[in-house]
Amino acid sequence: MKIMIVSNDAQTTIPKISSNRQIKVKPFDVQLISAELEKDYIDVLIIGHDIKYNNAQELFTIIKNDLRDITILWFAFKKNGEIPNRDFYQLNIYNKYIQIEKEDSTSMEALYTEVIETTISELSKEKINDFNKVDINIFCEHNYICANAYLKLSPSKIVKVINANELYNQEFVQKFVSKGVRYLYIKKDDYYAFSEFISGTVNAKYKTPKTSIVDDIKGELEGIIVLHDLIHNLNMDNATVKTLNEVIVSNIQTVKKYPHLKVIMEKFSLSNKKNYIYDHSLMLSYITNLMALKMSWATTATLQKLSMASILHDVALDNERLAQIGRLDEIDHKNFSWKEIDKLKKHPQEGYYLVEQIKDIPPDAATLVLHHHETSDGQGYPRGLDASQIPQICCLFIIAENLVNKLYCYDHKIDDEKIREIVQDFNYKYNRGNFKRPLEGFVKIIEDLK
16 A cells, blocks of 8 residues: 655654555645656555645645545644535545644654554455446446445545435436546445346336337447446356347347348447447447348347357457457557456457357357457467358358448448448458358448448
């Protein structure tokens, strides 16, 4: 745990605390301290009693606006003290504002030590390993939940931000989203009940008649977000499989109701983008099903396995930037750690093993997941298969994913020139081996965009 003391007194005595902590003292300079907080993670910031109130308030405002993961201990003389606004306590329940009666170096050192020790003890009570992380977008679709939800402030610090069964508004959650927060946390002991609650509300929405394709898309996107969360935390339990089946049924019905890529693309762009992994998985399910319909491959089993594989093919990843890498030779090794690259290389197999666990799985669904990064030139992974070795249904899936990535880059806005470029590129890549027949399906659906 790292602690920073901001004090104008260069001779400030570092409090003698029992635990082994890294403590450093810095003079007040708002730019210097802000830069220091950017480059180095600090658990606890101590604002010394000799810092003027306005300067201390400026420091706090910077931390508040940036949603920094810091606990603040603010010391002030009573004669100069002024109680901070409510944000000071709402931002972090462990923040403390301590007013000192008089300047006495011995008593002040004891007070500093006591407050720091108490705070360290409080921060150590909640262990992040006792929690399951939950995509914050799930909370955006509700106004109350059945369990307490927590915000991770540091690797060792977590605070409650939503009370179980109490109403909250979407502006409250969006505040965290706007600051880049991707997850809230639920205690593991509460997670099963939470998962039943969330999956139950999603499944109930699927039984409610939709009034437009936009409603269908938003409902299925929410289902995919919940589904990935359930898999990460509970693997393939009954609630997970039930939600998966509900999403697949809705997904296939949407494509049959609106069997034109242009219509789906126009309406898809109206739904708020949540995350590349979710967005492109949903669009992939639409395009694979559309291609199957155009090729007269649209048996129930085929549509089910294409939809299932689309929804789950990247479930082993939780990093959007990694998910957007199609080939291993596209990796910028300076931007990813070896652990992230290893995760990318393994995710087709991990997804395959996960799908294999599903009871009554459609034939070849797991194989689609395993092969989705193979390429027609044999330079893909994990097995390096070429165009003659990849099954036709997997070739369809690979072409569809490549198309989704192209469309995603254009933000679903595409003109005739871009269509010609895509067709030319795909004819060059895929007019070979087992890709030839699926390529015909691609040509038929791309014509819908003209």
